[in-house]
Amino acid sequence: MINVLLIIFIISLLFLSIANRLKTYARVISLQGFILFGVTYLQLQEINTFNLILVLLETIVFKAIAVPIFIIYLIKKNNITREAEPYLPNFISLIITTIIIISTILIANSIDDTALDKIFFVVAVSTLFTGLYFIATRKKIITHVMGYLIIENGVFVLSLAVGNEMPMLVNLGIILDIFASVLILGIFVNKIGDVFKDVDVDNLTELNDL
Amino acid sequence: MIYKIMLLLYLFIAFSLAILIFINKNRFVNNIFIISFLLLQSGFTVYVCLNYKITVFEYFTADSLAVLLLITLTLISIASFFHSNLYLNRHDETIRSRNIYFSAMIILITSLSAAYLSNHIAVTWIFTELTTLSASALIYHHRNKLALEGTWKYIFICAISITFVFIGILFLSLALKNTGSTDLSFSNLVKYQKSLNIFWLKLAFLFIFTGFTAKLGLVPMFTAGIDAKDNAPAPAGALLSSVLMNVGFVGIFRFYIIISNTEISHWANLIIFIAAVLSIFIAAIYMSKVQNIKRMFAYSGIEHMGLVMLGIAAGGIGYYGAILHIILHSFVKSSLFFQFSQIYAVFRTKNIRQTGNYFKYNPIGAVVLLLGFISATAMPPSGMFISELYIFKALFQSHNILILIFVLGLLTIIIWSFSKNVMKILFLDIPNFDQTKIQKFSRLESISQFIFLFTAIWLGLNPPQVFVNLLNDVVSAMPK
Numbered sequence: 001m002i003n004v005l006l007i008i009f010i011i012s013l014l015f016l017s018i019a020n021r022l023k024t025y026a027r028v029i030s031l032q033g034f035i036l037f038g039v040t041y042l043q044l045q046e047i048n049t050f051n052l053i054l055v056l057l058e059t060i061v062f063k064a065i066a067v068p069i070f071i072i073y074l075i076k077k078n079n080i081t082r083e084a085e086p087y088l089p090n091f092i093s094l095i096i097t098t099i100i101i102i103s104t105i106l107i108a109n110s111i112d113d114t115a116l117d118k119i120f121f122v123v124a125v126s127t128l129f130t131g132l133y134f135i136a137t138r139k140k141i142i143t144h145v146m147g148y149l150i151i152e153n154g155v156f157v158l159s160l161a162v163g164n165e166m167p168m169l170v171n172l173g174i175i176l177d178i179f180a181s182v183l184i185l186g187i188f189v190n191k192i193g194d195v196f197k198d199v200d201v202d203n204l205t206e207l208n209d210l
Numbered sequence: 211m212i213y214k215i216m217l218l219l220y221l222f223i224a225f226s227l228a229i230l231i232f233i234n235k236n237r238f239v240n241n242i243f244i245i246s247f248l249l250l251q252s253g254f255t256v257y258v259c260l261n262y263k264i265t266v267f268e269y270f271t272a273d274s275l276a277v278l279l280l281i282t283l284t285l286i287s288i289a290s291f292f293h294s295n296l297y298l299n300r301h302d303e304t305i306r307s308r309n310i311y312f313s314a315m316i317i318l319i320t321s322l323s324a325a326y327l328s329n330h331i332a333v334t335w336i337f338t339e340l341t342t343l344s345a346s347a348l349i350y351h352h353r354n355k356l357a358l359e360g361t362w363k364y365i366f367i368c369a370i371s372i373t374f375v376f377i378g379i380l381f382l383s384l385a386l387k388n389t390g391s392t393d394l395s396f397s398n399l400v401k402y403q404k405s406l407n408i409f410w411l412k413l414a415f416l417f418i419f420t421g422f423t424a425k426l427g428l429v430p431m432f433t434a435g436i437d438a439k440d441n442a443p444a445p446a447g448a449l450l451s452s453v454l455m456n457v458g459f460v461g462i463f464r465f466y467i468i469i470s471n472t473e474i475s476h477w478a479n480l481i482i483f484i485a486a487v488l489s490i491f492i493a494a495i496y497m498s499k500v501q502n503i504k505r506m507f508a509y510s511g512i513e514h515m516g517l518v519m520l521g522i523a524a525g526g527i528g529y530y531g532a533i534l535h536i537i538l539h540s541f542v543k544s545s546l547f548f549q550f551s552q553i554y555a556v557f558r559t560k561n562i563r564q565t566g567n568y569f570k571y572n573p574i575g576a577v578v579l580l581l582g583f584i585s586a587t588a589m590p591p592s593g594m595f596i597s598e599l600y601i602f603k604a605l606f607q608s609h610n611i612l613i614l615i616f617v618l619g620l621l622t623i624i625i626w627s628f629s630k631n632v633m634k635i636l637f638l639d640i641p642n643f644d645q646t647k648i649q650k651f652s653r654l655e656s657i658s659q660f661i662f663l664f665t666a667i668w669l670g671l672n673p674p675q676v677f678v679n680l681l682n683d684v685v686s687a688m689p690k
Contacts, residue, residue, distance in 0.1 A: 111409060112409075113384075113407060113409065113410070116384055116387075124377075128377070141362075144366065148366070148369060148370065148373075151370070151373055152373065155373055155376060155377055155380070158377065158380050159376075159380055161380075162380060162383045162384060162387075165383070165387065165392055166383050166392050166394075168332065169332075169379065169380060169383060172332055172335070172336070172376065172379070173376065175336065175339075176339070176372065176373065176376055179339055179343070180339075180369040180372070180373070183342075183343060183346070183365055183369065184365060184366065184369055187346075187350075187361065187362065187365060204359050204362065204363065206355070206356055206359055207356060207359055207360055207363075207437050207440065207441075
C-alpha cells in the first residue's frame with residue numbers, strides 16, 4: 001500500500017511538469033499532502049501515539065489543506081494570471097522530469113545497502129530535483145514558492161524512511177515545514193504582492209554590482 | 211544541575227527581552243532592556259569561559275571552538291549595539307522600527323551563541339534556522355523595494371539551503387544505521403566514525419556542505435549573503451559579515467572533523483578545494499568591477515572564507531591558520547562595516563564613483579578605513595598576514611603548489627582592485643561635491659573600530675598563550 005501511494009506521488013510530479021494553471025499546482029500539492037498523510041499512517045508504526053497524532057495532524061491540516069488554500073487565496077488576492085508561464089515548453093519539462101526519475105532509480109539500484117527502503121529514496125531525491133527544476137524554469141515568484149513546497153514534501157518522505165528509528169528527525173521535518181512555509185508565504189502575502197504588481201522574477205533584478 | 215539552569219536561563223531571559231523590546235513603546239525602558247541583554251550576554255560568555263568543557267543536556271558543549279567564537283561574538287555585538295544606536299538616531303527612525311531592529315538583533319545574537327555551543331547537528335540546524343529568521347528582519351529594515359528584493363532572495367536561498375542541510379542530516383542518520391546507535395551528536399559520530407556507511411556519509415557531506423555555504427558565503431550559495439549585507443543597515447551588516455558567517459563555518463567544520471578521520475577525507479578535501487578556489491575566483495572577478503562599497507566588503511568576505519576553507523582542506527598547519535583567520539576576519543570585517551556608516555553619512559551614497567577625498571572630510575574615519583583595508587588585504591603588520599601565511603604554508607606542504615600559485619594570482623587581482631577603490635575613496639577629489647553639509651563625527655564613534663583592528667594585529671603577531679592553547683585544542687581533533 002505504501003508503494004502504491006508513493007508511486008502516485010511520483011506520478012503527481014509528472015503531472016505537474018505538464019500542468020498549465022497555477023491552481024492545478026496548488027491542487028497537486030494538496031494531493032501530495034493527502035498522500036503523505038496516508039504514508040505517515042502506514043509507515044510510522046513504531047513511534048509513540050502522541051507523536052504520531054502530531055505528525056498526522058501536521059500533514060493533513062498544514063500540508064494538505066491550509067497551505068494549498070492559502071496559495072489559492074494569494075493567487076486571487078494578488079491577481080496573478082493563472083498560467084504558470086514556464087521558460088521551456090511542457091513537452092521538454094515532461095522529458096526532463098522523466099530523466100530525473102529514471103536516473104534516481106538507476107542510482108538507487110546501484111546502492112548496495114539494505115538499511116533503506118529504496119522507493120523512499122527514489123521518491124525523495126527525484127522530488128528534490130524536480131522541485132529545483134520547477135524553481136529554475138518557472139517565471140513567477142509564486143511558482144518558486146510552490147517548487148519549494150514540493151521539495152519539502154520530498155524531504156518529508158525521506159524523513160519518514162528513517163522515522164521509526166529516529167522520530168526526532170520527523171519532528172525536525174515538521175519544524176522545517178512550518179517555519180519555512182510561514183516565513184516564505186508570510187513575506188509573500190504581506191509585502192511582495194503589494195510592492196510588485198506583476199509578481200515575476202523579472203522584477204527582482206535591481207540588486208547588482210554596478 | 212546548575213549548568214542546565216544557567217543555559218536555560220540565558221535562552222529564556224534573552225528571548226523574553228527580545229519580546230519585551232518588541233512590545234514596549236517607551237524608549238528609555240527599551241534602552242534598559244538592551245543594556246541588560248548586553249550584560250546577560252557578557253555574563254554568559256564569562257560563565258562559559260569559567261566552565262570550559264562542560265556539557266549541558268548532551269546538546270551543548272563549551273569546547274574551544276565555541277569559546278573562541280563566543281567571545282568574538284560578544285565583543286562584536288557590544289560594538290554593534292553601540293553603532294546601531296548611533297545609526298538609528300542619525301536616521302530618525304520610528305519607535306516601531308527601532309524595536310523590531312533591536313529585538314531581531316537580540317534573537318540573532320542569542321541563536322548564534324546557542325549554535326556555536328551546540329554539540330548536536332540537529333540543534334545547530336535549528337538555531338541556524340533561527341538566525342535566518344532574525345537576519346531577514348534586519349535586512350528588511352528599510353522597508354523599500356531594494357530591501358524587499360534582498361530579503362526575499364535571502365530567505366528563499368536560506369530556506370533551500372536549510373532544507374539541504376536537513377537532507378544531509380537524514381543521510382547521516384542512514385550512515386549511522388548499521389552501527390546501531392541513533393544519537394546524532396558530534397561526539398557520538400566521532401566515536402563511530404570508522405564504522406559509518408561511506409556512501410551515505412558522502413551524500414550527507416555533499417548536502418550539509420552545500421547547505422551551510424549559504425551562511426559561510428562560499429560557492430554555490432554565496433549570492434544571498436551579498437545582497438543581505440548590502441541591504442541591511444551597516445551595523446547589522448557587520449554582524450552578518452562576521453559572526454553569522456562563522457556559524458556556517460561551525461556547521462561545516464564540526465562535520466568535517468567526523469569526515470577527516472575516515473577514508474573519504476581526500477574526496478571531501480577535493481570538494482572543499484573546488485568550492486574554495488571557485489569562491490576566491492568569483493570574489494576576484496566581482497571585486498574588479500564592483501562599484502558599491504558595501505558589496506565590495508562583502509566580496510572580500512567571500513575571498514577570506516575561501517582562504518579559510520583552503521586551510522581546512524590543506525590540513526597540517528592549515529587548520530590552525532584557518533581558525534585564526536576566521537577570528538581575525540570577524541574583527542576586521544566588522545570594523546570596516548561599522549566605519550561604513552560614517553562614509554555614508556559624509557557622501558550620502560554607496561557608490562565608489564561619487565566618493566573621494568575622505569581624508570579631508572573625516573580624518574579619523576579615514577585612518578580606520580586605511581587600517582581596515584591594510585588588515586583585510588593581509589599586508590603586514592596585519593594579523594591576517596600571519597594566518598594567510600600559515601594557510602599558504604599548509605598548501606605548500608600538502609603539495610598543492612599549482613592551487614597555491616593560482617590563488618596567489620587571484621589574490622593579487624583582489625588586492626589591486628580593493629586598493630584602487632579604497633585609494634579613490636581616501637584621496638581622489640570629487641567634482642561638484644557640496645562640502646557645507648558634511649557632518650562632524652565624535653571620536654568616540656571610531657574607538658571600537660580601532661580596538662578591533664588592533665586586537666586583530668595583536669592576536670596575529672603576538673598571540674597570548676591562552677589564545678594559542680585554545681587554537682591548538684581545536685586543532686588537536688584533526689588528523690596530523
